[in-house]
Amino acid sequence: MNDHPRLTAVFARLSFGRTSGKKPARKATDNPKWEKRLQKELMAIMKDPPDGITVSQDTLEGSDLSQICVNMTGPSGTLYEGEAFMLRFKFGPKYPFDSPEVVFTGENIPVHPHIYSNGHICLSILTEDWSPAMSVQSVCLSIASMLSSCKEKKRPPDNSFYVKTCHKNPKKTRWWYHDEDV
Amino acid sequence: MAAWLLRVWHWWGSWLYWLMWGGGSTARTSGLPVTIRTEQGQNLSVHIQLTWDMRQVQSAVLAQLGLPAATPIRLILAGRRLAPEVRVGDCDLGAGTTLHAIRVLTHCPEQADDGTQHRPLNQSLVDLEISGGARTQPASSPEAQARRLAHFYVYCDAPCHALQPGKLRVRCASCQDGGIVLAGEPTGWSDVLVPDRIQGTCNLAACPTRGTLSWARFYFKCASHPASEDTPPLYLIRSNLYDVPCLACLDVGQPVVVFECPEKHVSCVECFQNYCRTRLNERQFQLHPDHGYTLPCPVGCADSLVRETRHFKLIGDHDYERYQRFGTEEFVLQSGGVLCPRPDCGMGIIMDEPCRRVVCENGCGFAFCRDCLQGYHIGECEAQTETECSNAAQSLMAVGENAVRARSDVRLMAVGENAVRARWVNADPSSLAIQLTTKPCPKCRTPTERSGGCMHMVCTKAACGFHWCWICQTEWTRDCMASHWFG
Numbered sequence: 076m077n078d079h080p081r082l083t084a085v086f087a088r089l090s091f092g093r094t095s096g097k098k099p100a101r102k103a104t105d106n107p108k109w110e111k112r113l114q115k116e117l118m119a120i121m122k123d124p125p126d127g128i129t130v131s132q133d134t135l136e137g138s139d140l141s142q143i144c145v146n147m148t149g150p151s152g153t154l155y156e157g158e159a160f161m162l163r164f165k166f167g168p169k170y171p172f173d174s175p176e177v178v179f180t181g182e183n184i185p186v187h188p189h190i191y192s193n194g195h196i197c198l199s200i201l202t203e204d205w206s207p208a209m210s211v212q213s214v215c216l217s218i219a220s221m222l223s224s225c226k227e228k229k230r231p232p233d234n235s236f237y238v239k240t241c242h243k244n245p246k247k248t249r250w251w252y253h254d255e256d257v
Numbered sequence: 258m259a260a261w262l263l264r265v266w267h268w269w270g271s272w273l274y275w276l277m278w279g280g281g282s283t284a285r286t287s288g289l290p291v292t293i294r295t296e297q298g299q300n301l302s303v304h305i306q307l308t309w310d311m312r313q314v315q316s317a318v319l320a321q322l323g324l325p326a327a328t329p330i331r332l333i334l335a336g337r338r339l340a341p342e343v344r345v346g347d348c349d350l351g352a353g354t355t356l357h358a359i360r361v362l363t364h365c366p367e368q369a370d371d372g373t374q375h376r377p378l379n380q381s382l383v384d385l386e387i388s389g390g391a392r393t394q395p396a397s398s399p400e401a402q403a404r405r406l407a408h409f410y411v412y413c414d415a416p417c418h419a420l421q422p423g424k425l426r427v428r429c430a431s432c433q434d435g436g437i438v439l440a441g442e443p444t445g446w447s448d449v450l451v452p453d454r455i456q457g458t459c460n461l462a463a464c465p466t467r468g469t470l471s472w473a474r475f476y477f478k479c480a481s482h483p484a485s486e487d488t489p490p491l492y493l494i495r496s497n498l499y500d501v502p503c504l505a506c507l508d509v510g511q512p513v514v515v516f517e518c519p520e521k522h523v524s525c526v527e528c529f530q531n532y533c534r535t536r537l538n539e540r541q542f543q544l545h546p547d548h549g550y551t552l553p554c555p556v557g558c559a560d561s562l563v564r565e566t567r568h569f570k571l572i573g574d575h576d577y578e579r580y581q582r583f584g585t586e587e588f589v590l591q592s593g594g595v596l597c598p599r600p601d602c603g604m605g606i607i608m609d610e611p612c613r614r615v616v617c618e619n620g621c622g623f624a625f626c627r628d629c630l631q632g633y634h635i636g637e638c639e640a641q642t643e644t645e646c647s648n649a650a651q652s653l654m655a656v657g658e659n660a661v662r663a664r665s666d667v668r669l670m671a672v673g674e675n676a677v678r679a680r681w682v683n684a685d686p687s688s689l690a691i692q693l694t695t696k697p698c699p700k701c702r703t704p705t706e707r708s709g710g711c712m713h714m715v716c717t718k719a720a721c722g723f724h725w726c727w728i729c730q731t732e733w734t735r736d737c738m739a740s741h742w743f744g
Binding site for chain 1: 711
């Protein structure tokens with residue numbers, strides 16, 4: 076995995092602090108703090124990928140960390156087994172104090188009572204229960220667990236209305252979390 | 258990288274210090290100027306060398322006092338008798354530090370000689386929260402040893418304007434002088450912060466408690482310049498003894514903020530500043546009756562509010578000013594007061610008596626109606642609909658177009674839409690926009706915009722969080738859900 080160009084770049088950037096300034100041209104401090112944190116998170120995912128979760132090729136090859144995509148496969152033994160999904164994370168400069176904007180994107184949006192057909196996810200940790208101690212990985216795992224506990228594939232009851240009227244950023248929606256068990 | 262630079266600077270700084278204060282050349286007659294205070298209250302200025310031990314300091318003091326070299330005296334710093342073998346460089350002495358020199362009286366019973374009494378306070382007090390086991394473990398390297406010294410941090414208002422290492426000092430509660438020897442050792446922050454927890458023996462001749470036990474008062478000073486004022490410590494700021502990574506940026510910072518939740522979450526100082534600024538911009542600070550306008554641990558743990566709001570000075574003067582203003586506004590509103598509605602005034606007013614007429618006495622002098630926040634008037638708030646009257650509290654009101662058209666305080670001859678624009682009050686585009694696009698939270702009156710979704714609104718204001726219905730403008734009920742949840 077180390078020979079991947081993007082990851083090598085990440086490694087190179089992060090190791091400056093320790094190689095006591097032999098290459099002073101680019102310092103680790105050139106990156107905004109949120110980006111450094113995100114790089115560390117991505118490295119952790121690459122090194123030790125959680126089940127069914129990989130960072131997309133485009134993200135690894137691109138230079139913009141403000142938007143990343145994560146591939147997720149439906150957890151085995153669940154209604155979504157074998158399905159492939161893609162999550163899009165958008166980060167602002169206030170990350171991790173401000174939560175990332177997370178939506179399902181691509182052709183296959185999981186049919187789930189808490190996931191709207193436009194990809195918006197009704198999950199409290201993405202808005203008011205977010206804490207800076209959470210990460211891309213913990214968000215992915217929460218979403219995977221939300222999928223796993225689903226007993227019946229269906230859209231939320233207000234799907235068609237919501238999709239027509241909502242803001243394109245799900246963080247602008249004040250979600251009302253009706254139940255915790257799906 | 259920054260930490261490395263800091264270390265280099267530290268090293269360079271201490272080397273420079275060593276050079277300046279006599280380590281470099283024994284031929285120099287000058288040294289570290291300290292003040293020696295005797296039990297009679299007399300002050301002497303003595304120059305000492307960092308390489309000296311206390312025996313040499315004693316000789317210098319005795320010579321200056323004109324006393325025989327064999328006179329037994331004790332040197333006291335920060336509540337500790339300094340043993341003769343303690344080196345000057347191992348105490349956190351700075352230029353202008355006051356040491357107390359007390360003559361030992363022959364009939365005076367010797368105090369407990371358990372060794373710790375003879376070490377300077379900064380050496381025997383490793384960071385106050387370290388558990389007993391870790392305290393007694395020998396430090397492996399000189400660097401580890403240095404890191405195990407007590408580190409305290411203060412926010413120095415002037416001249417530093419910054420987070421600085423602090424020095425812990427102690428004085429006698431009766432005579433306010435530092436000639437006190439502690440009888441016990443503080444074992445935690447509470448021993449240091451709460452008065453009357455640790456006793457000591459005051460040695461000053463003039464002290465009424467001389468010879469008996471009196472309470473010790475701990476205080477802190479900025480260590481970066483001599484003769485600094487007392488400064489409250491920022492006790493959440495600690496040396497990162499165990500290299501704990503910051504919960505937000507995952508870097509190992511130095512020093513760090515350790516929150517008071519059971520997990521003791523750690524954030525670096527920079528992330529703490531970002532956290533505070535983000536929360537401040539969203540007005541998400543909480544007003545606590547005892548601790549003031551404050552924040553919990555960023556993870557959101559229970560019982561983790563920052564109890565000393567001086568920590569928020571770290572966000573810088575500009576933001577701290579905003580912090581104070583927001584906090585005051587919150588306090589005024591929660592105490593049943595009002596904010597003066599005049600633009601650029603905003604003075605907080607808490608009324609002594611329940612009167613509808615409020616005068617902005619210490620501010621702009623404007624007299625206004627407590628209920629509608631318009632200029633004061635006799636009689637009912639003028640022919641506004643009931644809701645509108647209450648909405649007006651923030652001089653931001655909107656109950657849809659019809660209500661705006663129905664206003665009769667518009668004395669201009671205009672009808673319909675034009676009447677809205679022809680108003681002098683709130684004529685600026687932004688307040689007009691707020692009027693037209695928002696509804697107030699029925700509980701706290703915060704103007705609220707609904708940009709999509711269902712009719713169930715949850716107030717975003719930190720202290721409110723009220724669940725209300727966009728259509729009924731009252732509390733959200735099952736009936737709302739049944740009849741017009743989605744419009």
